[in-house]
Amino acid sequence: MRLKLDFVPLEDFPYNDVNKHTIQGFIYSTLMRTEFGDMHDVPRFKFFTFSDIFPPTNFKKGEAKSLIISSPNEKFIEALYSRLKDRERIYLGKHEFYLKSVKKFSLKVKRRFITGSPIVLYKDNKKNEYFKFYVHHNINFFLQRLEENAVKKYHAYYGEEPLIEGNLFDKMIPRIRNGKVDIYVRIVKMGVPFTIVGSSWKLLEKHCITKEERKFYQFIMDCGLGEKNSLGFGFLNPLK
Template sequence: MRIKVGFISIEDIILPVGFNKYIQALIYNLFSNSLRRFVHEEGFRSKRKFSLFCFSSILEKGQYFKRMKVFNFGKNISFYISSPVTKLMENLVLNLLNGDKYFLGENDIYLSSVEVVYKEIAKDILKVNALTPIEVHQTYKENGRNKTKYFAPFEREFSKLINLNLKSKWEAFYKENLDRDIEIISLGNMNKSVVYYGFGDKKYVVEGWKGKFLLKGEPSVLAFAYDAGLGSKNSQGFGFIE
């Protein structure tokens, strides 16, 4: 299930570099207390814990002020939220419609629109655009220190790790193994994105890739990937495809 939400503010919406964390916090606060606690603390588990939701960045282009390291988005913003877990999305929409004022960082915002975006995936081929960077990585030690290796679409590990991640998410949700891969084909130019996530001492850099891809696989698996997101860190705003 996927929705597009719009918010309006009396003042210009000002957000710092790394503002994806604010969007994530807003989404968590839209869940009921019990559901928020479940998603954040317990989650959906296989070998790992998954929150099983994904979101796009703000769709409107903000004006960046380099000296202050902030974006000004004006008074209107919108973004997508997606999840294969219908219960999560229904709970979120209900709380959205029943709420009044919301907070995005230090900005007071008000709901202006909510739209359910329905897409039927009935074929074994799906052309998508990564609205946020698709991120897959491996960690290793070098001279006693943890290192992270990010992979690009032209590397074999990119598709391999996306499929391993997708199978883990499938198992966490359906409680059964997924024994089928999807094929991931890069279309045209790929754009590498270096994204800052978080703030202060907890800020870190994530590398990922945006661009158009052709996905091939069983329709049910493609639909799950479409709602859950591709790659890692989906609940932090990575791997959202349209």
């Protein structure tokens, strides 16, 4: 299930003034005094993600921007919706916005997907080393780790093993920027900047999704692919 927010800035400021940690903080603060109020402090999968703010241009007074939050947990989306539906103003960090609209909706799973935020995977999480195509050159490792992570989250959420036949995806086309697949995303937390490395994809395709596999692909579409989903990474949209 998904929640789309359309909001209008009340002043001009750079796009990067609102980073992913800012949005995560907005979501957690919105959930205070709900059944999800302690989610941030619980050491487990959060089962939600969100898109990059779009369009990805500088904020201009009066020009609307949008954000989509997704989760397989309908109660989570309902809790956010109930807290936001009657609001006129929201804050993302120090910036105030007019909340133009809040809309709940669901999307059916398709065979083809596009990323709405970079997919992040660790090469070695003990060393805090991210997988980088430019350095590691191993699409098989990327696919294997991506599937392992998705299966682990699915099992944690449903308490069962998913059925997956063949590869997680049969066709993958990256979005290349400046000749590279890797994307470096700057995050600021408590005033301290750090960088997360991911990759963006204009096509992730499974040639045939069986009836038995549909639940799994619906899950990863709603929950996100890869790691750091609750920080707004791995957001997927279906393609016709």
